[in-house]
Amino acid sequence: MTDSLARELACIDCGTVHPLGYRLECEKCRGLLELRYDLDVLRARGPALLAGGGLWRYAPVLPIADPAHRVTLGEGGTPLLDCPRLAKVLGVRSLAVKFEGANPTGTVKDRSSATGVAAALQFGFTATSVVSSGNAGSSIAAYSARAGLRSLIFAYARASAPKLLHMAATTADLVLYEGVYDDLITHWDRLVESRLFFDCGASRNAYKHEGKKTIGYEIAEQSGWRPPDVVVAPVAVGETFIAAARGFREMRDAGWIPRVPRMVAAQATRANAISRAFRSGRPLEPLKIGYTVAEGLAAGNPGRKGEWVLRLLRDGRGAAGDAEDEQILEAQRTLARTEGIWAGPTGVATLAVLGKMLAAEELDPAQSYCAIVSETGLKTEAAPPSRAATAFDFDSLERLVEQRLARA
Amino acid sequence: MTDSLARELACIDCGTVHPLGYRLECEKCRGLLELRYDLDVLRARGPALLAGGGLWRYAPVLPIADPAHRVTLGEGGTPLLDCPRLAKVLGVRSLAVKFEGANPTGTVKDRSSATGVAAALQFGFTATSVVSSGNAGSSIAAYSARAGLRSLIFAYARASAPKLLHMAATTADLVLYEGVYDDLITHWDRLVESRLFFDCGASRNAYKHEGKKTIGYEIAEQSGWRPPDVVVAPVAVGETFIAAARGFREMRDAGWIPRVPRMVAAQATRANAISRAFRSGRPLEPLKIGYTVAEGLAAGNPGRKGEWVLRLLRDGRGAAGDAEDEQILEAQRTLARTEGIWAGPTGVATLAVLGKMLAAEELDPAQSYCAIVSETGLKTEAAPPSRAATAFDFDSLERLVEQRLARA
Numbered sequence: 001m002t003d004s005l006a007r008e009l010a011c012i013d014c015g016t017v018h019p020l021g022y023r024l025e026c027e028k029c030r031g032l033l034e035l036r037y038d039l040d041v042l043r044a045r046g047p048a049l050l051a052g053g054g055l056w057r058y059a060p061v062l063p064i065a066d067p068a069h070r071v072t073l074g075e076g077g078t079p080l081l082d083c084p085r086l087a088k089v090l091g092v093r094s095l096a097v098k099f100e101g102a103n104p105t106g107t108v109k110d111r112s113s114a115t116g117v118a119a120a121l122q123f124g125f126t127a128t129s130v131v132s133s134g135n136a137g138s139s140i141a142a143y144s145a146r147a148g149l150r151s152l153i154f155a156y157a158r159a160s161a162p163k164l165l166h167m168a169a170t171t172a173d174l175v176l177y178e179g180v181y182d183d184l185i186t187h188w189d190r191l192v193e194s195r196l197f198f199d200c201g202a203s204r205n206a207y208k209h210e211g212k213k214t215i216g217y218e219i220a221e222q223s224g225w226r227p228p229d230v231v232v233a234p235v236a237v238g239e240t241f242i243a244a245a246r247g248f249r250e251m252r253d254a255g256w257i258p259r260v261p262r263m264v265a266a267q268a269t270r271a272n273a274i275s276r277a278f279r280s281g282r283p284l285e286p287l288k289i290g291y292t293v294a295e296g297l298a299a300g301n302p303g304r305k306g307e308w309v310l311r312l313l314r315d316g317r318g319a320a321g322d323a324e325d326e327q328i329l330e331a332q333r334t335l336a337r338t339e340g341i342w343a344g345p346t347g348v349a350t351l352a353v354l355g356k357m358l359a360a361e362e363l364d365p366a367q368s369y370c371a372i373v374s375e376t377g378l379k380t381e382a383a384p385p386s387r388a389a390t391a392f393d394f395d396s397l398e399r400l401v402e403q404r405l406a407r408a
Numbered sequence: 409m410t411d412s413l414a415r416e417l418a419c420i421d422c423g424t425v426h427p428l429g430y431r432l433e434c435e436k437c438r439g440l441l442e443l444r445y446d447l448d449v450l451r452a453r454g455p456a457l458l459a460g461g462g463l464w465r466y467a468p469v470l471p472i473a474d475p476a477h478r479v480t481l482g483e484g485g486t487p488l489l490d491c492p493r494l495a496k497v498l499g500v501r502s503l504a505v506k507f508e509g510a511n512p513t514g515t516v517k518d519r520s521s522a523t524g525v526a527a528a529l530q531f532g533f534t535a536t537s538v539v540s541s542g543n544a545g546s547s548i549a550a551y552s553a554r555a556g557l558r559s560l561i562f563a564y565a566r567a568s569a570p571k572l573l574h575m576a577a578t579t580a581d582l583v584l585y586e587g588v589y590d591d592l593i594t595h596w597d598r599l600v601e602s603r604l605f606f607d608c609g610a611s612r613n614a615y616k617h618e619g620k621k622t623i624g625y626e627i628a629e630q631s632g633w634r635p636p637d638v639v640v641a642p643v644a645v646g647e648t649f650i651a652a653a654r655g656f657r658e659m660r661d662a663g664w665i666p667r668v669p670r671m672v673a674a675q676a677t678r679a680n681a682i683s684r685a686f687r688s689g690r691p692l693e694p695l696k697i698g699y700t701v702a703e704g705l706a707a708g709n710p711g712r713k714g715e716w717v718l719r720l721l722r723d724g725r726g727a728a729g730d731a732e733d734e735q736i737l738e739a740q741r742t743l744a745r746t747e748g749i750w751a752g753p754t755g756v757a758t759l760a761v762l763g764k765m766l767a768a769e770e771l772d773p774a775q776s777y778c779a780i781v782s783e784t785g786l787k788t789e790a791a792p793p794s795r796a797a798t799a800f801d802f803d804s805l806e807r808l809v810e811q812r813l814a815r816a
Binding site: 053054072073074077078079081085099101102103104105106127129138141142143144145146147148150152157158161162164165166168169170172173174175176177178179183184187188190191194196197332333336337338339340341342376377378379380382384385387388389390391392393394397398400401402404405 | 461462480481482485486487489493507509510511512513514535537546549550551552553554555556558560565566569570572573574576577578580581582583584585586587591592595596598599602604605740741744745746747748749750784785786787788790792793795796797798799800801802805806808809810812813
């Protein structure tokens with residue numbers, strides 16, 4: 001087991017440094033906090049520091065000190081799949097998909113759930129809670145069960161049936177809320193102060209957030225520590241985007257990679273507050289939103305993390321775009337048929353945005369791309385195909401096979 | 409990239425040895441074939457032969473010679489999860505779950521699909537086909553798409569909605585059949601002779617079958633080459649069971665592990681031809697079966713592989729059991745609540761059978777167990793929980809949280 005190199009929490013706004021501990025924002029200015037590590041050790045030891053597989057391979061750059069708290073369901077270590085057929089369809093030199101559907105509950109959320117629930121153990125909490133459109137809820141419920149903690153899961157009533165079934169199975173306390181994520185999160189965030197439960201939300205908790213950083217580490221390591229030119233990450237509140245960007249910056253500062261990839265933020269057009277602000281050069285304005293097929297991207301008010309994403313985009317020569325629901329569903333079909341990867345609408349929004357921005361010549365087709373596909377397709381709810389079925393004898397079977405394959 | 413050490417095909421009935429090549433049964437007696445490897449090299453080099461991650465880490469003991477044919481979606485490398493809470497519930501000393509839901513299409517089928525579709529490429533086929541209750545169909549469709557091959561998928565009309573959606577997304581040619589697996593497979597197996605498509609079925613193809621052997625190798629390697637005393641494997645036709653047993657035998661013969669685990673075959677009571685034959689000591693008799701929630705176990709006539717399973721059980725001091733649908737659904741809930749692992753009914757049949765056999769004192773609670781959980785829960789179709797939802801203000805939210813968590 002490897003030691004954590006976490007050393008302190010720093011405010012991203014005023015720079016004040018705080019000791020490690022249960023703390024959700026800066027005591028001085030209420031700004032968001034980020035974890036800082038011992039860069040000297042990272043620089044001196046290099047990737048030889050890493051041991052084992054999955055998410056906890058990156059334990060030196062995660063903030064969980066005691067190996068006994070490092071809860072796992074086998075998250076991380078997801079495939080980085082080179083996709084030459086899809087690259088051709090999109091007209092780009094090289095494209096890899098980081099397929100997060102291979103995580104235990106089928107989404108990237110498992111990375112932050114692992115460190116979130118581990119932090120709940122570390123700080124002595126006995127219950128967790130989260131407000132979710134569906135994926136975070138089932139993930140936090142699963143990791144809480146695994147750790148022997150209670151969980152109180154607030155989920156969007158319009159979440160897909162597979163997501164609801166999953167949550168109902170893994171928590172004893174599932175509560176469905178009316179309206180969208182934004183309608184509940186402000187009250188819930190305020191209630192976090194009561195310390196009745198550990199904050200497993202995406203708004204503030206730096207310990208939970210940190211697990212997602214491993215996606216950046218994995219992309220780099222799976223690319224032989226030479227990450228692709230551009231990484232496209234989904235943005236709802238911004239957790240995956242910010243964490244991946246932080247991971248790349250940390251690796252560059254430690255000399256593990258030569259440069260950070262350019263980051264592209266991908267949103268659903270129906271929840272595009274960040275993309276809209278970045279593209280127009282104007283301040284972030286919360287949106288009143290409705291349903292989008294990319295359920296996991298349905299946040300109209302990304303709050304302070306949204307501001308952080310904008311800052312990272314503006315400071316880092318990033319880019320942002322959004323895609324309509326129809327374009328997202330088309331990307332889902334194309335990915336399945338060209339590469340055999342079955343991802344959900346939330347997951348393929350990055351590919352829809354990438355395709356759209358390439359078509360509009362906003363991105364350079366000569367660069368190498370990695371798209372984070374955050375969700376398996378198995379959580380998709382849609383009308384199943386007709387169940388009209390046929391009985392076969394040998395002759396009718398042979399005729400059908402010959403006809404179908406002759407069409408090739 | 410590592411070389412394949414596959415050397416020949418041997419008939420499991422008459423022992424005749426055949427050269428490697430496209431061959432589905434023994435030319436002499438029509439018996440099933442198994443692959444044989446260069447044991448001297450395995451013995452001399454040991455596990456140091458292995459390189460890389462996932463299924464193709466075990467390429468030396470897989471029959472695909474050319475690395476260019478080794479199609480991948482990131483299968484294998486699934487977690488072996490120690491489950492102390494569930495062990496306590498079942499009253500057993502030690503229990504690990506090999507969670508195959510982490511594979512790209514959410515099931516163990518991806519292991520055999522990888523080598524099956526790779527073999528289709530190796531032998532120059534341009535199309536694949538399979539008869540499936542749902543999981544094999546979506547897996548073969550996905551791997552065929554990934555390899556740029558056509559696929560013709562025959563699926564059970566009563567397969568769950570997530571399975572049907574998945575298959576419809578990944579193949580252009582989905583055909584639903586009336587009746588169960590057994591009603592179609594005899595005709596389809598005969599049609600394989602036409603060579604219109606590559607045989608991706610479970611009846612005969614030793615190349616496809618072989619991918620599943622990696623589950624045994626992973627269990628052994630993840631246990632530090634000291635596998636658990638007992639491995640419980642699901643049995644429909646018997647592919648996973650036979651392949652795991654062959655893997656353990658191969659490792660023992662090569663000196664990689666000290667002894668082979670005892671194998672337990674787990675079936676659904678509604679499709680229990682093998683368990684029934686083994687427990688009664690009588691010959692295998694095909695059953696006419698209907699629906700079971702363990703959709704992937706719905707084979708009433710396991711054919712020659714069923715005989716092979718029986719032989720392995722009888723020669724290897726194995727055991728067999730079956731569980732009713734209600735017991736299987738109960739095991740699904742228990743696994744989710746105690747360990748946070750969300751698996752489908754097909755996947756948890758092993759745990760239901762293990763629990764039942766321990767309760768009946770047919771197995772020794774002092775031994776260490778590994779249960780293969782073959783399927784994610786995300787493919788489960790069941791009535792979703794009520795979507796009745798609540799709107800909250802801060803006060804009503806606070807009241808609800810206090811009430812719920814006070815119940816602890």
